[in-house]
Each structure stands twice: as structure tokens, then as C-alpha cells.
Amino acid sequence: MNGLPEELHTYKTLLETWQKTINLVSSSTLPHLWERHFEDSLQLLSYLPPSPSTLIDLGSGAGFPGLVLALCRRESLKVTLVEADLRKCLFLDNVSRETFLDITVIRSRIEKISPFKQDVVTARALAPLPKLLDYAALFMREESVGFFLKGKSNEVEIEMAKKEWNFSLEIFPSLTDSQGRILKISHLKRIPLHD
Numbered sequence: 001m002n003g004l005p006e007e008l009h010t011y012k013t014l015l016e017t018w019q020k021t022i023n024l025v026s027s028s029t030l031p032h033l034w035e036r037h038f039e040d041s042l043q044l045l046s047y048l049p050p051s052p053s054t055l056i057d058l059g060s061g062a063g064f065p066g067l068v069l070a071l072c073r074r075e076s077l078k079v080t081l082v083e084a085d086l087r088k089c090l091f092l093d094n095v096s097r098e099t100f101l102d103i104t105v106i107r108s109r110i111e112k113i114s115p116f117k118q119d120v121v122t123a124r125a126l127a128p129l130p131k132l133l134d135y136a137a138l139f140m141r142e143e144s145v146g147f148f149l150k151g152k153s154n155e156v157e158i159e160m161a162k163k164e165w166n167f168s169l170e171i172f173p174s175l176t177d178s179q180g181r182i183l184k185i186s187h188l189k190r191i192p193l194h195d
Contacts, residue, residue, distance in 0.1 A: 007071050007099035022087045024062035040176040041065030052076040053119035059126035080104040110135045117141045124149040129157035145186045152179035
């Protein structure tokens with residue numbers, strides 16, 4: 001963890017403790033917790049805008065990638081985590097307290113939130129891309145950007161999304177999953193329905 005905030009170690013320890021009583025991450029990933037979850041989230045750091053900005057992480061679960069990014073960019077990134085599960089929200093609040101991190105945790109289904117615009121939208125393992133863009137559009141303005149960590153079905157999902165949405169797309173290889181991709185999406189606009 002050279003060069004990374006010590007608080008990430010605190011976060012990992014808390015996750016291992018809470019995982020004994022609530023299912024925060026898939027138990028099959030526990031032996032590779034750092035690589036599978038933390039490093040997967042950390043790879044987004046190099047793509048984030050350098051200037052201070054706002055970020056909303058949709059379907060945060062145990063906090064990946066939003067909480068990891070918040071800990072690494074605590075001076076310049078104002079982060080909101082959205083999670084419907086009460087126990088996961090309590091976990092996120094606990095990590096926030098233990099690491100003295102100022103974040104906002106919203107316990108709600110995404111579609112029930114009154115939309116507010118953010119500079120960056122992130123999500124990991126939340127929904128297929130067409131549905132994910134439905135959610136992301138609630139929080140994106142013209143110049144906002146979305147970063148979505150996707151698995152091997154990313155190409156199929158992109159083609160499905162193009163039937164409903166116009167967007168600019170950049171695709172980056174995942175550093176933690178040979179079949180995974182990071183999708184950078186901007187200029188998101190729904191394609192008008194024709195009668």
C-alpha cells in the first residue's frame with residue numbers, strides 16, 4: 001500500500017470484521033480482498049478530473065469504488081454514496097467515522113432520490129449498462145462523466161445501451177480483470193422515442 005492512505009488499511013480491517021456478521025462482499029473474494037475490491041477501485045484514480053469535484057457512487061454496497069476514491073482524494077473530492085441496504089449504510093457510516101472522512105451516505109433506492117447533478121458518477125457491479133445509464137442520467141449534466149467498471153459482457157451491454165442512448169465512450173482495460181473494462185461515458189443523452 002505504498003503511497004496510499006493508511007486509512008485504507010483501517011477500511012479493510014473493518015470490512016473483514018463486519019463481513020463475519022453481514023454479507024458485504026462475496027465470500028469467495030475474501031482471500032483476494034485487496035486485489036479484487038480495493039485495487040479494482042483504485043484504478044479509477046488516474047481517470048478522475050484533477051480539480052476539486054463532486055462524485056456520486058451508485059449502489060455502493062461495501063463502498064467500492066466510491067469510498068476508496070473518497071479516502072484517496074479526501075481534500076479534493078466531495079463524495080456521496082447511495083445504497084439501499086440499511087446494514088451496508090451502517091457499515092459505510094462506520095468506516096467514515098473511523099477514518100474521519102467527510103462523506104454523505106444516502107440510504108435509498110436510486111430511482112427514489114430527487115436528482116442532483118454531480119461532476120462524476122461511478123458504479124461497480126450494479127446493473128446492465130442500459131439500466132445503469134437510466135440511473136446515471138439522473139445525476140449527469142452535459143459535462144459530467146461516468147466511470148463504470150464492467151466485466152466480460154461489456155461489449156454486449158454497450159451495443160444494447162446504444163439503442164436507447166447517445167454518448168461519448170472511451171474504453172480502458174481493467175488492471176485487475178483480464179476480461180474487464182472501465183467505461184468512461186460522457187455527453188449522455190437519451191435517444192428520443194419516435195411514434
